[in-house]
Amino acid sequence: MSASLTKWLRISLVSLPALYTIYTVIRWRLLAAKQRRIFERLCPTLPVITINFTRTVFGVIDVTNFSIIPTWWMPKLLPKGWQWTTGHDVYQQLGGDAIAIVSPGDRQLWVADADLVKDIVSRKSDFVKPVHIYTILNIFGSNVVTTEHAEWRRHRRIVSPQFSERINLSVLQYAAETVRDMLKCWQSTEHTAHGEVRVNVSNDMMKLALHVISGAGFGMRLDWVTSESDQTLDHGHTMSYKTAVHSMMAGLPLKIILPKFAYLLPIERVQNVKRSFDEFGLYLSEVIRGADKQDESNLLVSLAKAARAEDGGLTEQELVGNVFVFLFAGHETTASTFMFALAMLASHQDVQQRLYEEIQLILDGNDPQLKDIQNLGYTLAVMNETLRMFPPVVAIPKHTTSQQTLGKYIIPEDTRVTLHTVGIHYNPKYWGPDPSVFRPARWFTLPECASSAVKTRDFIRSTTQLKSQTSPSEPEHDKTRSDVPDTASDKPHQSLFSYNRYAFLPYSEGMRSCLGKRFAQVEFITGLAMMMQKYSVHLPDGAQIEEVIESQNRVTLQPKRDMYLVFKPRTST
Structure with a gap:
């Protein structure tokens, strides 16, 4: 090869990428x-x-x-x-x-x-x-999130009625049981002389949410303290349910991005992800096949029975696909709401005190019952304010x-038309001049209820009077200005909350709004009330709230790093 040809080849190797880059930028x-x-x-x-x-x-x-x-x-x-x-x-x-x-x-x-x-x-x-954006969630089968038009209507028709008060009762029971176990674990943890305990809230809230969705969603009861290695294997399984679901959630990013042929490779991490998904699907299939022998105390059994009772119902694959989406959507979102709420309460002791007063007044030291949820209005306001400031999905x-x-x-x-959840949640037009301030009182209709100085007992009395003055014959509330109740037991909140429903989008809005809204509310109110009954929450010494709540948008909004908070036992419980 001549020297001149070699020179031109070298020049080409350097110049062609540069020319292509220039072409791409111009294009x-x-x-x-x-x-x-x-x-x-x-x-x-x-x-x-x-x-x-x-x-x-x-x-x-x-x-x-x-x-x-x-x-x-x-x-x-x-x-x-x-x-x-x-x-x-x-x-x-x-x-x-x-x-x-x-x-x-x-x-x-x-x-x-x-x-x-x-x-x-x-x-x-x-x-x-x-829907093409959501096809990655068709891991087990099509579902109410990933479908559109007639297929979506078929899914929605069967799935929606199953989010009933019976399921909400199951949510409350599993949430209460799990929180009791969690608090016992805190009590036995190494702590200071005053009983203070430093908690990795990220780990514990993820665990709490997973236990509740597993129990109320699939009838799978998980023990808080039993290690995965101590779990008994069911017949025909190579993983316990607890190990499978933990491995599956940890391996979800890999499952989403890896092509199918990757699972043929003898890589231990990849094979473990595949096995965890296979095992999870097998566990749910067993629940579906045995649904006729069980009562409808969990979502999957209710779905399976409803699907069989209707012509053109859901296949077993579609049933598993739907409950996987419920797990995916309801696990991290609820856990992160707990995390952010606890962090904001730790940095706003006045809000935490008022919350505690309401919980003491309504529950009087007892565990919450389903009838109590409707009366814990300030607790719901804390949840709503957390969801407003930290929406799990930042854009729809x-x-x-x-x-x-x-x-x-x-x-x-x-x-692409995007409902910017964060943009509208921080819009002063709907939330006043202080949208960046954590202020649950902004959610109340009555001015006297919005005052930070009002006593909780007076607040309950005034709102109770308002409810008694509301006649069934009165015109229906403007649905753009109130929290539309999901169930009859949610109706009292109509009197307490006033906001433009289209300016609050943590559950989306319209026909495709979140089916698990009430599920999440019952779980959060139950869990937060029980935690606040026993403990007050504080920032660790030297911690700044801005650093604690620093977040990033992954699939959902999550704290950027593990969140640690300090819990102090209350002297009067």
Whole structure:
């Protein structure tokens, strides 16, 4: 080979990648500009932000959440992780509650306006769920989350009625039993002379939520203290249920990203993930097949019986698919709500004191009963305020398949329309001038109930009087201004809470709203009430609340690191 040819080959090896990079950058900019012009032509008053690189991988993963993206790649208004970290700031800076974001590969409309949210969720056929994003959850079978149109209606028709008060009672019983076991463990843990115990709240709340969903969801009772190695193996299994479910949840990220052929590789970690999913599916299949011999005290048995009683019901694979989604959706979200609530109570002792007064007044030292849940209004306010400030899902995606009119905007077809949960939860228009302040009192209708100085006994008395004055013949509350009750026992909260329901989206809204809302409320109120009866919660010495609650948006919003809090036994219980 001649020297000149070798020289040109070397130059080519260096220059071709550089030329391709330049070509790609120019192409991305031209494509992004084209997307921008589409919005500017249809919606000249809509603020548009341009990102000059392809922001999604496989049309699903948003790379702007990744730390590997250089900061200078992002527009100043949209720092990395902006969906969670900026709250409502970007909307305030641009002077509206809707913004367009365009990139070479897509165009998106982000909404932090309750009227637009109401319009979107009420027009299900115009703003459809992009189900392709959720196909990764079809691990065991299609389900109520991953389907659309007639198939979704079939799932919803069978699944929805099973979230009954009978299941809620089971939730309460499993939650109470699990919290009792957890508190016994705290009491036996090494602590100071004053009985204080430092708790890894991240671990314990994850464990608590997993035990409750396993019991009330599948009838699988888990012991708090028994180690996984001491679990007895059921016939035909290579893993105990406890080991299988723990391994499955830990291995879920691998299960989602690995192709099927990867499970043929003799890699211990990969094989353990496969085995845990197989074992979990086998355990649930056994529950389904034995459903006729059991009462309907857990969700899976209720589902199995309902599916068999109806023509065109759910297959066994679809039943397992649905309960897996309930586990996936209800485990981390409830656990993180417990974590954030406890952290905020630790840093707001006045709120914690009022919460304790209500719990003492209503429960009088006893474990909560289902009838008590409706009277623990301030406890629910603590939950709602936590969900407002730390929504498990920071954004809810929709999609247009044709051009649509939304308020004063014309939205082009094939546009991702995103309900920005964080943006609307921190919008001063709906939450007052202090949306970044943890203030559960903001949830009450009566001014005297919102006062931080009011005594809990007076609060209960005033709200009870309000309930007694409300006649069944009175007009129904404006459903955009109140917490719509899921069950009859939730109705008293209608008198206590006043907010725009389309400005509070932790459970989504509309026909595709979360089926497990009441399940989560009963679990949280029961668990928090029992913890606060026995212990007060505090930040560790030297800890700053900003560091404790520092969070990142993974699949759901989670604390960035393990959360440790200090629990002190109460002297009068």
